[in-house]
Amino acid sequence: MTRKEEAYEYIRGEIVHNQFRPNEVISENQITDKLNMSRTPVREALKQLEADGLIEMRGRENVVAPLTVDAVQEVYELRSLLETFALKKTINLIPIVKLNELEEAFERAAAKEDWDEYLQVDTDFHELITHIAGHPRLAQFLSILKAQTARTRHVSSYNPNRMSRSLEEHKEIIKWLRQRNLDEAEKALAYHLQRVYDSVRSYLNYLND
Known part of the structure; x- marks a missing residue:
């Protein structure tokens, strides 16, 4: 380094x-x-x-940089567009064994209620579904969003109920990825990202009340 x-x-x-x-x-x-x-x-x-x-x-x-509701919404919308686009390219390429490993890692981190470990698994999972060889511009855009996304992930962890809900959301995405069902996987991914955004927005609105 x-x-x-x-x-x-x-x-x-x-x-x-x-x-x-x-x-x-x-x-x-x-x-x-x-x-x-x-x-x-x-x-x-x-x-x-x-x-x-x-x-x-x-x-x-x-x-x-300030963390505002408008900024979080923009990151959410861009992330949704890019991750959904990437998922169309990767869904038939993601190894089932890797999905199994990540699901077990999610469960271990949640059982320990270890947010740092859980968020690292979360990062690994989303990088897995967005990794596309031969698409350098998409990788560049996702890299820029990665820093913003990391910030919102940690803010969402302030919600005491967020980890258990996030676990169920990720398990739902993984279920459809295993079945190579793009429509349902996209719906589950969109629902998960919306819940992250809602959690962060609620926290920011609380701070500004």
């Missing part, structure tokens, strides 16, 4: 886990001191995070 990648992963993780809060100014000096590195890789990482939509430049300051 390069120094830039190290800085990127650290800052991204702090934003996704809400340690760097929306509208908070990120200090280059604090990051360089924390990671014991020069400013150059930190500045490069901040530029990448700006391209990902996690940071905004306000004057000469790097500020954590």
Whole structure:
């Protein structure tokens, strides 16, 4: 891992886990001191995070992008379009054994009520159904959305009932993927993504009340 990648992963993780809060100014000096590195890789990482939509430049300051209902809705709509498109291409290529492994991993994480583990399995699952060889532009768009999606995943975890519901939603998607039933798999995927959006929207509305 390069120094830039190290800085990127650290800052991204702090934003996704809400340690760097929306509208908070990120200090280059604090990051360089924390990671014991020069400013150059930190500045490069901040530029990448700006391209990902996690940071905004306000004057000469790097500020954590706000997480608004409108922004979450846009991410949800784009994610729904791209994942549904990808699913059409991948549904007959996804190994059944891999689906079985992920379903078991979901169940293990849910049994432990371990959100970090559960969200990693969630990430692995959605990457599995969207991985298409030979479609570099789709991969690029999904990569940009990945950072935004990670942020909304963690916000949805604040709902105490979300994990059990998410587990059932993923098991439903996996059921139809095993049967190579595209229509039902698309419906189950759309329902799951809508529930994620609803959970995040409810949390944000609560904060703004």
